[in-house]
Amino acid sequence: MSVESRPQPADTAGTTAARPAAAASPLPGAPTDGPLTREELHLASRNHAQPLEMLQWPVTPIGMHYLLIHFDIPKLDPTAWRLRIGGLVEHPREYTLTELRHRERRTVPVTLECAGNGRSLMEPRPVSQPWDRGGFGTAEWTGTPLAPLLHDAGIPADAVELVFTGADRGIQGGIEHSYARSLSVADAMSGDVLLAYEVNGQPLPPQHGYPLRLLVPGWYGMTSVKWLSSIEAIDHAFEGYQQTPAYHLTQSAEELGEPVQRIRPRALMVPPGIPDFFTRERFVDAGPVQLRGRAWSGHGSVDKVEVRVDGVWAEAELEPAVGPYAWRGWTFPWIASPGTHELACRASDSSGLTQPEQPEWNYQGLANNAVQRLTVTVRG
Amino acid sequence: MSVESRPQPADTAGTTAARPAAAASPLPGAPTDGPLTREELHLASRNHAQPLEMLQWPVTPIGMHYLLIHFDIPKLDPTAWRLRIGGLVEHPREYTLTELRHRERRTVPVTLECAGNGRSLMEPRPVSQPWDRGGFGTAEWTGTPLAPLLHDAGIPADAVELVFTGADRGIQGGIEHSYARSLSVADAMSGDVLLAYEVNGQPLPPQHGYPLRLLVPGWYGMTSVKWLSSIEAIDHAFEGYQQTPAYHLTQSAEELGEPVQRIRPRALMVPPGIPDFFTRERFVDAGPVQLRGRAWSGHGSVDKVEVRVDGVWAEAELEPAVGPYAWRGWTFPWIASPGTHELACRASDSSGLTQPEQPEWNYQGLANNAVQRLTVTVRG
Incomplete structure (x- = not known):
């Protein structure tokens, strides 16, 4: 194998180059x-x-x-x-x-x-x-x-x-x-x-x-x-x-x-109900369901989490943060009626950032904090 | 969602059926x-x-x-x-x-x-x-x-x-x-x-x-x-x-x-050298290399591990088992010369079982203990 150096700072021990830069792209x-x-x-x-x-x-x-x-x-x-x-x-x-x-x-x-x-x-x-x-x-x-x-x-x-x-x-x-x-x-x-x-x-x-x-x-x-x-x-x-x-x-x-540096805000939800082993489809029994999850941001404190049920956003209840650099829990009461429902959640932080509906595409696939969406089947 | 029982023993609490058997196959x-x-x-x-x-x-x-x-x-x-x-x-x-x-x-x-x-x-x-x-x-x-x-x-x-x-x-x-x-x-x-x-x-x-x-x-x-x-x-x-x-x-x-019940014999090798992040290709410096790994079987004690280098099998040295139901380590000294080499290893146990060269195909994909093969590039 040929050996050719890519320029490296002289003072970065342990990062010596020993292979040609085969790929112009940083990704495979x-x-x-x-x-x-x-x-x-x-x-x-x-x-x-x-x-x-x-x-x-x-x-x-x-x-x-x-x-x-x-x-x-x-x-x-x-x-x-x-x-x-x-x-x-x-x-x-x-x-x-x-x-x-x-x-x-x-x-x-x-x-x-x-x-x-x-x-x-x-x-x-x-x-x-x-x-x-x-x-x-x-x-x-x-x-x-x-x-x-x-x-x-x-x-x-x-x-x-x-x-x-x-x-x-x-x-x-x-x-x-x-x-x-x-x-x-x-x-x-x-x-x-x-x-x-x-x-x-x-x-x-x-x-x-x-x-x-x-x-x-x-x-x-x-x-x-x-x-x-x-x-x-x-x-x-x-x-x-x-x-x-x-x-x-x-x-x-x-x-x-x-x-890319600080973590963008994100809320995630515990998938309610029980899963199918392979598809991970969710099945929920009809009636009151406590939706819950966690939310975090590296840009500030999470000050709002919203939950969307079948297209309608509403605010979740926030728990205290586990620490200044750690997530906070959230809960949202839902009355599940038989049928198929789409659930989603999103966090907003004290820096004014919130989550986008769609991924903000980039070449390396980084910092995608798009809203989590989840379809569940409620059983009567 | 319709509810239909698949026959279940009456005395197996917690295994009640509540969904039609959608798939004839046990796998997805x-x-x-x-x-x-x-x-x-x-x-x-x-x-x-x-x-x-x-x-x-x-x-x-x-x-x-x-x-x-x-x-x-x-x-x-x-x-x-x-x-x-x-x-x-x-x-x-x-x-x-x-x-x-x-x-x-x-x-x-x-x-x-x-x-x-x-x-x-x-x-x-x-x-x-x-x-x-x-x-x-x-x-x-x-x-x-x-x-x-x-x-x-x-x-x-x-x-x-x-x-x-x-x-x-x-x-x-x-x-x-x-x-x-x-x-x-x-x-x-x-x-x-x-x-x-x-x-x-x-x-x-x-x-x-x-x-x-x-x-x-x-x-x-x-x-x-x-x-x-x-x-x-x-x-x-x-x-x-x-x-x-x-x-x-x-x-x-x-x-x-x-x-499927007891674990078939298997030996695995620590991949020598360093990896490429994406392909996991291995690059090894020429010279003496101590190959090592572990081997186990649920049918008896592992009494032989062999290593194959470029088609030639030889016995590895065995370490004591970690316990009667746990693996044993093995080592194999190898002089790595520049070029591409194929390494492999296999275990045999006291019940007379050994590992097949090819997977023994079955519908659910179980108990595949085929020999591990690994291609490495040795650098001069």
């Missing part, structure tokens, strides 16, 4: 109206979705939180593992897990969502992990705040970004690299960004980034780098594959577009 | 060479597979064990929950979770596998949950042995089977029912069958059957009924949908065939 193939591929099926199988009935739980149980893992889950030895702080910082150093666990400890409930959630519902279908709507979860993450650690490291005035690199390595878009994403110094210094070593009161399981991951509340999940191995201060904008061209809202393979 | 559609359907994608997304790199762990971490959930994951209140022991038993009674936790406690490491694992690799493709090869896992299950509890209940001489019914309810094969499976009295009284309330040292998470599940070592996973709500002794063979016609080896929709 152009969007298609064609049938689902084996590759998409395999990704759907690896990358766990959350079945919507799990919305009944205020905190997603371990094992039901969504997972999007680009390469392989690495098996890291916690005694050999170190977090390296380097690049332009004034005091480069390494931390052991024990040292990090002895720093300030904070637990934050956070709703995370994959930026690609809803991708497979776009037409034509962007070809990548084919999420329906299950790429989300809420967990209680425990770790140490990043800001004091960066303060100790000393961020010089000419630092522009911090690059977070994981131990997971593979090839995407024709480029071999370790998964890496950056944040501006201001975003990284935000008081709520954590280096997390526990989830729901337990050490991180391997698939969530053991022994340490970044956790950036309010941002789509690709930002929260798992299996974190280094943090490096750089004096320019990071251009690793996962930063650029990946995770951009664009209409074509040629145009870069805008980066 | 006839096997097909056609493209993957939306329904299959959705099932692949709900029913979590284990990525093969997780074979590095001797016990599968919580959240990476496979899941096959026919209906919705029920949210049960453990204080209201009871296990009902009834039917023909001499001393019907109910147990609280606390009462069960005070009985004899046993921990057993068990490798479970979905009977449909490998389904999507069959041609034509049986249409249901479209497993590749990830429908397996090994966990340490803790609970109380079933036999003493049945002994206390008193199983009369005319009892033939015990029916285990879960709290999960839905429609499959046109029939509304709570998930239920039976065992012969002899199989149920086997000393290793557990009523499990913990996995890997923790209370069962909801998706694994909280608060209690059946655990039948050596049998395909459909036997280990989750969210267990009742055990009933009956004087005939149970004919609930999940027992018959489901989970039978048959060549057509018309023929019943043989029930």
Whole structure:
């Protein structure tokens, strides 16, 4: 296999190129109206979705939180593992897990969502992990705040970004690299960004980034780098594959577009009644039904959830949020009469955003927060 | 919706029929060479597979064990929950979770596998949950042995089977029912069958059957009924949908065939090297590579694993089994030379069974333990 470098910043260790850029497109193939591929099926199988009935739980149980893992889950030895702080910082150093666990400890409930959630519902279908709507979860993450650690490291005035690199390595878009994403110094210094070593009161399981991951509340999940191995201060904008061209809202393979960052508002409903195994059609007994679900936004607090029954919108009752960066529950009483009904729900947040009726199509299939619609059969 | 009963044993509470048997076939559609359907994608997304790199762990971490959930994951209140022991038993009674936790406690490491694992690799493709090869896992299950509890209940001489019914309810094969499976009295009284309330040292998470599940070592996973709500002794063979016609080896929709029970031998390999995100192609650096994986069988102990490199079989080194009902690790040293290579592995067990080269096709797509083959590119 020939080896050819795609330009990479010299200071982004672990992101060396080792394969020709085979694809001009950041995604494996152009969007298609064609049938689902084996590759998409395999990704759907690896990358766990959350079945919507799990919305009944205020905190997603371990094992039901969504997972999007680009390469392989690495098996890291916690005694050999170190977090390296380097690049332009004034005091480069390494931390052991024990040292990090002895720093300030904070637990934050956070709703995370994959930026690609809803991708497979776009037409034509962007070809990548084919999420329906299950790429989300809420967990209680425990770790140490990043800001004091960066303060100790000393961020010089000419630092522009911090690059977070994981131990997971593979090839995407024709480029071999370790998964890496950056944040501006201001975003990284935000008081709520954590280096997390526990989830729901337990050490991180391997698939969530053991022994340490970044956790950036309010941002789509690709930002929260798992299996974190280094943090490096750089004096320019990071251009690793996962930063650029990946995770951009664009209409074509040629145009870069805008980066995806904060989570758009979304409400989802627990499908009422019982399912058919294969079709997942829903069957509900006639009478009073308490519709319920959760809603979240990374742009502000959710201040309204509406439910639509057969075309008529009405406001749902909101429960308190599980935390400032976590979803809030909602309920809506419905008298189900025999026949077929279409249910829908949508959230609006304090920043003024609400959910669109139709997906806002883009080439990479990102940030699709279109209204959930659900047809149910009510039995007399 | 019209309501019509399919004949059901009178004594199988919770399996009442409430929908016409719409499909003559036990599966949603006839096997097909056609493209993957939306329904299959959705099932692949709900029913979590284990990525093969997780074979590095001797016990599968919580959240990476496979899941096959026919209906919705029920949210049960453990204080209201009871296990009902009834039917023909001499001393019907109910147990609280606390009462069960005070009985004899046993921990057993068990490798479970979905009977449909490998389904999507069959041609034509049986249409249901479209497993590749990830429908397996090994966990340490803790609970109380079933036999003493049945002994206390008193199983009369005319009892033939015990029916285990879960709290999960839905429609499959046109029939509304709570998930239920039976065992012969002899199989149920086997000393290793557990009523499990913990996995890997923790209370069962909801998706694994909280608060209690059946655990039948050596049998395909459909036997280990989750969210267990009742055990009933009956004087005939149970004919609930999940027992018959489901989970039978048959060549057509018309023929019943043989029930699937014990897990056939299988070896799987950790894919060496690094992956491409989308294609999951593997790239390995030239030089010595330690191939490794796990192997298991429900018919006996695994006593041989062989690895094939470019058509030549050789024996792998076996590690001790994780337990009498759990897999054993294997390793195989390989000197990788530049180019493309095909790797394969297969297990043989003490009962004389080994893995076939090709899937043994059947209508429901069950028990496909064909040899895993893997093409890798070695880079100079």
